[in-house]
Amino acid sequence: MFKKILIANRGEIACRVIKTARKMGIATVAVYSDADKDALHVRMADEAVHIGPPPASESYIVIDKILDAVRRTGAEAVHPGYGFLSENSRFAKALEDEGVVFIGPPASAIEAMGDKITSKKLAAEAGVSTVPGYMGLIADADEAVRISEQIGYPVMIKASAGGGGKGMRIAWNAEEVREGFQSSKNEAMSSFGDDRIFIEKFVTQPRHIEIQVMGDRHGNVIHLNERECSIQRRNQKVIEEAPSPFLDPETRAAMGAQAVALAKAVNYCSAGTVEFIVDGARNFYFLEMNTRLQVEHPVTELITGLDLVELMIRVAAGEKLPLTQEDVRIDGWAIESRLYAEDPYRNFLPSIGRLTRYRPPAERRGPDGAVRNDTGVYEGGEISMHYDPMIAKLCSWGPDRAAAIEVMRNALDEFEVEGIGHNLPFCQAVMDHPRFVSGDITTAFIAEEFPDGFHGVTLPDEELRRIAAGAAAMKTVAARREGRISGVLSPHDRRAPRDWVVSIGAREWRAHVSPLARGHIVTEEGEELAIAPKGRDPRNPDVLIHGQGAVKVRFEDGTESTVEGDWTPGDRLARATIDGAPLVAKVDMRAEGFRIRRRGADLDVKVREPRVAELARLMPEKLPPDTSKLLLCPMPGLVVSIAVEEGQEVQEGQPLCTVEAMKMENVLRAERAGVVARINVAPGASLAVDEVIMEFE
Template sequence: MFKKILIANRGEIACRVIKTARKMGIKTVAVYSDADRNALHVEMADEAVHIGPPPANQSYIVIEKIMEAIRATGAEAVHPGYGFLSENAKFAEALAAEGVAFIGPPSGAIEAMGDKITSKKIAKEAGVSTVPGYMGIIEDAEEAVRISREIGYPVMLKASAGGGGKGMRIAWNDEEAREGFQSSKNEAASSFGDDRIFIEKFVTQPRHIEIQVLCDGHGNGVYLGERECSIQRRNQKVVEEAPSPFLDEATRRAMGEQAVALAKAVGYASAGTVEFIVDGDRNFYFLEMNTRLQVEHPVTELITGVDLVEQMIRVANGEKLALAQEDVALTGWAIENRLYAEDPYRNFLPSIGRLTRYRPPEEIAAGPLAENDRWHGDAPRGEAAVRNDTGVYEGGEISMYYDPMIAKLCTWAPTREAAIEQMRVALDSFEVEGIGHNLPFLSAVMDHPKFIAGEMTTAFIAEEFPEGFEGVELPDAELRRIAAAAAAMHRVVEIRRARVSGRMDNHERKVGRDWVVTLQGQDYATVVDADRAGATVRFADGTAHRVASDWTPGCQLGVFDVDGEELVLKVGPISSGFRIRSRGADLDVHVRTPRAAELAALMPEKVEPDTSKMLLCPMPGLIVNVDVEVGDEVQEGQRLCTVEAMKMENVLRAERKAVVSAINVAAGDSLAVDEIIMEFE
């Protein structure tokens, strides 16, 4: 077995690989850019080597810099993680020339399957059903338009070497095909060093379901079930689960056998994923093969008990697979939610900054992975599992240079319903402050009727949140539970205030019982009767809730028992109450005396400043280009400028007809959120 491996990646996947290597007794080497000098993967590894400036094309994807780090440390093998150099055949060849093992497939398989154009040709020749499209090299935007017309709109423009949603655009007409072609080329060149683009028919109402395969260098191969990845935003997966709530056993077997046959046809050896589009009648069509470890691999590990990173290392070491297809069993259900550094209230735009608070929920070991002693943490055992794969820490910074995903929160339980409930509690327990993040949105998805029913397609987010995410309106029953908890909390705060002031001898007796709790535009008159075990909160209509908790003032996470059911709240202080976040809702909860509540209702609302004649930067980013000049009359929908953030280009357009009166930026400028880009008359 290898004694030392280098991880040619960063963030959570580097940390993930280090955990398995440590379990196997293998030393690890991390590489890092200037931006990652204090990163968690650097701290976790046994050694670390600096490889250059923050931009990936000057550090993480420069093959020679990785090779220098290998030579300097004597690493015997390299795990590429995902992204960066993970599907770069030249990198695999460079390692082979140096006598260093690549913990991934042979370079020939990478070339054949990692390149989306080539892989589709091979799949078609092998009799695999593929989506209609043009597999050749497209020279310019006009050729892209011509091909798109022949295929028929809508079409998908995709980077040949792409992945992770980078270099992908949907075009519904000629103009979008021209624009999407150039943006896709730019993103592909920046992210992968390869600007080739291909076009295929965009299938409406599809499900995105992928098969995990595992092959060795001795001709053996198995499939480890499927993953449902249909909940996507901008072609980037957000929620994944295994197995799929849609597939039946016959379809699963057919997809799995086809995936393994395709892998064997190209001499594949390692973990890989074959992706399919599946329609409503369970017809499936080959999309692509990812010749690497997938971001969402933990859900497969949780239902099978197979450590995929360990298997990749063993295959790279020349070992045969220790399991046959009949050994693979799918047990229970696993769900993964991707925590992104992005603001869901601002159309999911990237957010950067310092993590002033980062407290994931406690990890719990359960299920096949725990039973097979392949758990990656020192977690207590339970009936359901919680796993958090992360690469950040409290006090660390989220950089603008890399992908905005900062953690993968996973749960496992014997049933899908139980796994979803475990995820709800885990999301409510996850504390993140200092940056924008998508935890509220993830909570909203977990409570959405279509997700609960398993009735989702890749259009789920676009269809269910057409105006973007504007928060969650909680039902009255949940508001009452939160109101009861807030009233009980307020009583504890008042007792503390009385005790600290020293004004009262019997603090609890002197604290009032009557309070009006205001949240989500509703007032709830309550009476709080407390005893040593908790409090009974009675409402004006005669209903009551029994509340028990050990919450104390200043604690930012409250766990309550409300009528025998758990309620987890993130709690922060505001004037006359609390900021409470729960199940995707962000609530200002005011607790006042009846007279104070009466007067508060008469207070005027604060008017927001008028920014209607300004174009504000929606995210921290870099101005790529400005497409208008002072004095130009712009029309609704006209392109104004492009902002790049976290490897993605974002085109900003005019909301209505106007005349540009001032431009405050130029290409190359770095901007913060809400900086004024231009002004209008």
């Protein structure tokens, strides 16, 4: 077995490999760019080597720099992770020439299957059903349009060396082909150093289901069942699960057998994934083979009990697979939510900055459920504009799909991230969406269910009422704390406000808060007696004590809620039991109440004394500033191009400029017809959020 391996990657996957190597007693070497000098993977590794400036094209994908790090540290093997050099056959060959083991498939398999064009041809020759498309090199946009019209719209424009949604566009007409062709080429060159593009038919109403394969150097290949990856945005996976809620045993076996046959045809070893598109009748078509470890591999590990990274390392060291196809099992259900640094309220545009707060839920494993969080960041760390926006992969496991969803819901409720925009609210919305819960999903799920983008979730009235009860209870606690700190109240004073008006949007509740027990019993004479946190009154067994922080909230209509919890002012996460049901929410105190975030809803909750609420209704509403004549940069990024000139008349939907962030090009378009009055930036400019790009008359 190896004594030392180098991880030619960064972030979450580098940390993931280090964990398994440490478990196996193998020393690790990290590599890092200027932007990653304080990164978590650098801290975790036994050694770390600096390899250059922040752009991946000048650091992480420069083969000579990785080889130099190998030589300097004496690493015996290299794990490439995913992305970067993981599917680069030249890199695998260069390591072989150095006498260093590549923890992945042989270079010949990467060449055969890692390249999307070549893999399509080989699959067709092997009799595998493939999606119609053009696998040859495409010279320019005009040829791309001709090919697309022959195939028939819609089409998918894809980078040959691509992955992770980079260099991928869907086009529904010739204009979108021309625009998407160039953007795909640019993204492909920036991310992979290879701008080759191919085009295939885009199958409508598809499911994206993939088969995990694992092979050794002795000719043994098995599959580890499937993953459903249909919840995608911009062709990038957001939610994955294993197994698929759609496949039956017969289809699973057929897809697995086909994936294994394809892998054996190219003498494949190590971990790999054969991706299929599946229609409503369970007909499946080969899409591509990823000759590397997939981002979503944890869900396969959770249902099989296997460590895929460990298997990759052992196979690379020449060991045989320790199991056969008959040994592979499906134990329960697993779901993965990808936490991205992107703002769902700004059309999921990238967000960068410092993680002022990063508190993932505690990892655990038990018969009723499990939580796992694979991450490469830490509180206080920076999210850079130079790399993929993934922050973490939150995974849940349950004995069945319903249980796995519920575990995920609760874990997302407890996940605290502040300082940047992130997609946690969107992941929460998906978990509660009836269509996802039913398993009736396709790759068009997000486009169909959120056609106008994500604007938060509208919670049911009963849930809002529970939040109102919790807010009234928290405001009472805060008022008592404030009074004691200011010296207005003594510890025994009961004159703190207990009557409140709680407002959430247009809804309003009048509420009276009275203590049931807050760590003590109050007698009629005002005497306080210490008691146990919860249980029966030791002086009177017939009296049930609700516990520390328990209050009764009586609403104006006569209904009541019992709120139990231990929230204190300053806590950013509130855990409570309201009317016997748990409630977890993110809480930020404000002058007149709280900002409360729960299950995809972001609520401005006003909690005022009745007289203050009465006066507030008389106050005029403050209107936001008018930015209708400005084009603002929606995210930090680099100006790639300006498509218009000053004085030019533009129409609704017309491209105005292109901004690149996190290796993705974003075309900003005119929201309405107008005339460009002034352009404030030039190509190459680095912009901040809401910086003015151009002004209109």
